[in-house]
Amino acid sequence: MSILAQDRTRAEIRLEDAALSLDGPLLVLKREIECGLHDAVEVLDDNGQSRLGRVVALRPDAIVVDIHASGRDLPISGLRARFHGAPLNFGVGPGLLGRILDGTGAPIDGGPPLAVVEERSVNGAPINPVARDLPVDFIETGVTAIDLLNALVRGQKLPLFSGGGMPHDRLAIRIAEHARLLGERDEAFALVFAGIGVSHTTAALFRNAIEESGALERTVMFLNLADESSAQRLLAPRYALTAAEYLAFTEGLHVLVVMTDMTSYCEALREVSAGHGEIPARKGYPGYMYSDLASLFERAGRIRGCSGSLTQLPILTMPGDDITHPIPDLTGYITEGQIVLDRGLHRKGIEPPIAVLPSLSRLVDQGIGEGFTDVDHPALSAQLYAAYARTRQVRLLASVVGEEGLSEGDRAYLEFGDAFEQRLIAQDAPRSLAESLEIGWDVLRALPAGDLTRLSDEQLARHHVKSTETGDG
């Protein structure tokens, strides 16, 4: 995989005046030359302007090229195509950090061209499951609802499921700023930001926030803005992940990749698929959307013998706040959990508005507990979940029969639920894990010890002593 750039690009072949038809981004060329499936193609119009595309199908007499930039304002005669003889590659090298690039890896910060050490296929290659190292290193994000209840570990892919108008960008920035191993700030970290179909405002927001935190020189930004071609949206995360893989597995850095907004990505995928005339599956999205998303998300992980890691924090806005919509649904089947933001909590002024019940981190059991965080961390988390789930039932009951109609035991859950949301989930400033744990034990004290069946007697004795009224047990 370390064939140098020069070797590959030298295999260029040109084809002139060979266009047969142009339909949207799909360009059909006469098959006058040999080329491989998925080879990169540069299409040059009569003004010499070049657009990137790739070979999507080879027919007996034709080559079908998908132009990643828009297919607008192209003539069909006088068109030239330059074949790279290799799949789309991205030249990566040590100068990546601190740069701002477009969706296809070209600098847009006015800086010099990138120094290329190695050309890599932007599609990556699947990590051999045997070569994977299990993600176990707990990342302290400073957010209690994540650290305490849905811990993130290095090498995980944990998306934020959000909705329009909710503060997912702010939460992602907060996590990126604070993320560290317990207690220490690791120097070998890097942030890769992929803006997929983001507005200029969002791009600026991220840029400013990263600049303020002083991490800009440890960051690479890939920006595909909302007014750029949708086919290019499919490339931005691939370029970003190729850079991230290089930083993680070649330079040995701990890389956090923030990708926003995956919904724009999926919509672009649908647009391109419809352009190809493919049979759609659900809601017009192509049947291979699961595999396609997996080819991005599965690039997270750790590899044995590599000191670095690649952690993903994709953001998606659920269309109509519907978690069963194909985009969040397929994402949830691939990623290792999800952090769900809730409009109801947001309306109540609880920031960050993380709905803990539908949120989940699958790797949590590997990263917390004895030897990782705190010995009682898993039990505390399980108990908080059980109690908060019960709170939901009690609230439902109270909404019908009124608070007066509740038993005393049930009323304690209303009190607990309010404390849980307002003191544990809501927070103004980042908290250390120790602080988060302390708050967790504290809010549980609203409940009698007899109800806390997820905790052992020893754990109760250690942490539940201040309880006012134990009732029994």
Added chain:
Amino acid sequence: MSGASARIVQVGGPVLRAETDGVFRSNEAVEVGHQRLIGEVLRLDGNQIVVQVFEETAGLKPGDPVTGTGRPLSVRLGPGLLGGIFDGLLRPLTGSDESFIEPGFTIAAAGRVPFTPVVETGDELTEGQAFGKVVREGRPDLLCMVPPGISGKVESIASAGDVDETETVCKLAEEDGTSHELSCSQVWPVRDPRPARRRLPASGPLITGQRIMDTLFPVARGGRAALPGGFGTGKTILQQSVAKWCDADIIIYVGCGERGNEMAEVLREFPELEDPRTGRPLSERSVIIANTSNMPVAAREASIYTGVTVAEYFRDMGFDVAMLADSTSRWAEALREISGRLGELPAEAGYPAYLGSRKAEFYERAGRTEALSGAVGSVTLIGAVSPPGGDFSEPVTLYTQRNVRCFWPLDRERARARFYPAIHPLQAYSEDADELGQWWREQGYPEWDGHRRRLLELLGEQVQLERMARIVGKDTLPAPQQLALLNAELANEAFLRQSAMSDVDAFCTPERQIAMMRTLMRFIDRSHSALEGGMTVAGIAGLPLLRRVRRMGEEIGNDEVERFEKLQADIDAALASSGVVESGTESKSETEAGQETAT
């Protein structure tokens, strides 16, 4: 090898068309391009063939060669499979230093195995019979069998010693003079079920170690079960728990289009964990087939067949094999994708019309059989299903449900409360349960049927009562109904909940399941008597003992089952302390249980 050759004329995604100058057969395995990617002929069309490729097709060009192998898509089955990890086409993933998988990677050299002959020159052998075995310390003894369709007199047999899996160790001569060279391994086409002499009825349950499965919805050895659930409901953890703790001899774990990090977890845990019955590392009884979601789609489709073929191979040696497939929905999606590329007319939700028959064919490969050699073995299939949006009315779940006998749907609400396993006790069912009652009775648990039915009734009643409580308030319900709510909550918390992460409770022996069920039933019986005797529901709910019953799964381990007797005695004492429970109640409830069993 037929060696028929063809040239690619058209390629797009995982499907290509090639022009032939030889004879290809439908479903023949082919090698594609200079990297010799593995493919399969899907259609014959005049002098052209349509091929699906199981590997990444980027870089293929028209004009590239396609070569026939002369046989259907096949895998090599040998004793060396045990303990290994393979891709969807049964190529070993270990042994390569590369961290990333490149297309066309070659098959590792055949492993060496310690061979011991069990026949002598001149012996008559028929199909399926063993001519040798592979004995490795602590591992199950594996047989080297005559492949189906072959028989004859032993002409020569190798002496004991280490041999290559592909090396000829036995020569058979048929009466007409044809001779066969046999090695420890054999090649078998994955889409054809391996033959057996006959199918046998179920004889006992596959003990999974999960209480809700074993006690309420048991699956027979040789049965078929489905585990559908939306994302985050705990399918994978539950599949892994069953793979770790179930009492099958051999486990085939197929990760079909799932997460790489989860496979990494299996790979790390299996060698470390001990089989609770043999004390040997779990990896020694397992074959892991890993096709993660970013590996090629078509291989995902093949991996299911590969897995079940390996399972049948060990079944034919006389083992009870459990195959866990996570997730069969990805297989269905792979079918859909290939079907779309072929331009086939879609049926429901874009899936091809033959999805139902493919599912039926697959699940029919489960069963308890008498092998050609006479050995009795079984293949139990447990498939996870990932319905889009957690909607169980989608085609894959429906077709699966039609073909399985045990249905273990996972409930999102339970999962969100971190109540695991999140199997919904009112939606789940087991058609095997009636036949398996006998087994539980033989374990000294005649009340099994009665207890099981009472528990299910109680959980059903809970839903109705909760609905009613929402209208009139809990306190207005009559006392017996309030008590039923308390007991139902207790049944969930004390018996159905079982943490896969717990050191004590991750796995529950049948003896302990019986003891826990009896403890629960004792509490329910005694609490009703206590209520009749004048104790209040609040009084019962306030008993400190309740916390001990709720936590009994966490507190009392598999090796201290006798402690449940103490707990039961404490229940008697606590609920009799109001002075109303007479000694006669004991025999009364036993009689009741007996009557229920009889009905």
